Amino acid sequence: MAIINANRVVPLSGEDFRGQFERDVLAGLSASQKTLPCKYLYDETGSKLFEAICELDDYYLTRTEAKIFARSLQDMAVTLGDSVILIEPGAGNCEKAEPLLEAMDNPRAYFPLDISPEILLAAQHRIRHRLPDLEIVPVIGDFTSGDAWSRLPVSNARKVIFFPGSTIGNFAPEQARDLLERFAENLDSGDGLLLGADLVKDSVILERAYHDSNHITEAFNKNLLTRINSELNGDFNTDAFAHRAFYHSLRQRVEMHLVSLVEQHVSVSGRHFSFTEGETIHTENSHKYTLPGLQTLLRDTGFSPEKYWTDDKQHYAICYAHVR
Numbered sequence: 001m002a003i004i005n006a007n008r009v010v011p012l013s014g015e016d017f018r019g020q021f022e023r024d025v026l027a028g029l030s031a032s033q034k035t036l037p038c039k040y041l042y043d044e045t046g047s048k049l050f051e052a053i054c055e056l057d058d059y060y061l062t063r064t065e066a067k068i069f070a071r072s073l074q075d076m077a078v079t080l081g082d083s084v085i086l087i088e089p090g091a092g093n094c095e096k097a098e099p100l101l102e103a104m105d106n107p108r109a110y111f112p113l114d115i116s117p118e119i120l121l122a123a124q125h126r127i128r129h130r131l132p133d134l135e136i137v138p139v140i141g142d143f144t145s146g147d148a149w150s151r152l153p154v155s156n157a158r159k160v161i162f163f164p165g166s167t168i169g170n171f172a173p174e175q176a177r178d179l180l181e182r183f184a185e186n187l188d189s190g191d192g193l194l195l196g197a198d199l200v201k202d203s204v205i206l207e208r209a210y211h212d213s214n215h216i217t218e219a220f221n222k223n224l225l226t227r228i229n230s231e232l233n234g235d236f237n238t239d240a241f242a243h244r245a246f247y248h249s250l251r252q253r254v255e256m257h258l259v260s261l262v263e264q265h266v267s268v269s270g271r272h273f274s275f276t277e278g279e280t281i282h283t284e285n286s287h288k289y290t291l292p293g294l295q296t297l298l299r300d301t302g303f304s305p306e307k308y309w310t311d312d313k314q315h316y317a318i319c320y321a322h323v324r
């Protein structure tokens with residue numbers, strides 16, 4: 001059960017990342033409905049702002065998920081089994097994986113994947129201090145791309161993908177299917193997936209979570225424009241945009257937008273883009289699921305659902321499924 005190249009960081013070159021960032025931003029701003037990929041919200045500043053959002057009373061998701069983990073962590077660890085490699089796409093600061101790894105029976109290794117190297121490498125140092133015998137291999141890259149997965153260390157040990165935080169909700173239904181199929185393709189029969197998903201509920205609760213009274217989500221959303229200015233020679237005036245978040249009941253998702261407050265022109269990497277007053281940049285979706293809908297999604301993408309853990313109000317679910 002050897003792990004190849006187990007004690008090193010697997011990097012993504014800065015030039016490769018900048019080039020992809022630029023291509024995605026220019027393509028998104030050129031579309032009839034301007035859009036920016038939500039994964040770019042999470043640079044170092046964005047990741048810290050998101051951590052602050054998770055502490056807000058309005059943002060029930062992290063708090064509710066944390067209660068489920070606290071109540072059911074040992075049961076989850078038993079369900080995952082022993083001598084497992086835990087793979088976490090979009091790991092961020094890895095704080096959700098730490099207690100799980102500590103509860104698991106002799107985990108073989110931990111492979112966190114993320115596009116923010118500063119946050120990920122700091123987490124590697126922290127976890128190594130807490131779990132010194134654990135093999136940790138950070139992979140810097142985009143977990144939605146095949147390239148990031150191809151750079152994971154090779155091992156014949158049993159693997160479980162850990163995907164908490166309702167990150168699956170950031171993907172449109174067809175994208176979510178593609179992503180889970182990619183997960184299944186990078187696992188073997190019997191390997192597992194531990195997935196967190198936000199559930200459909202009252203729209204007032206949902207909208208308050210994404211438009212908080214402290215305006216931290218607004219800062220998080222606008223930070224993407226600041227990042228474009230810094231990294232892609234943009235000239236966005238962030239004060240000329242407003243944050244908007246609302247629940248689309250038919251699509252069962254919360255949408256986040258940046259709204260142009262005036263008619264204006266913006267330059268990015270030498271390209272010019274025009275905005276009419278009221279025109280929006282669609283920056284993020286957060287899709288909500290029903291338990292039957294989540295079960296169907298897993299079955300359609302190569303998994304067999306085994307077990308669910310929810311809160312008392314059934315606002316949120318964590319599920320375990322294995323690859324057929």
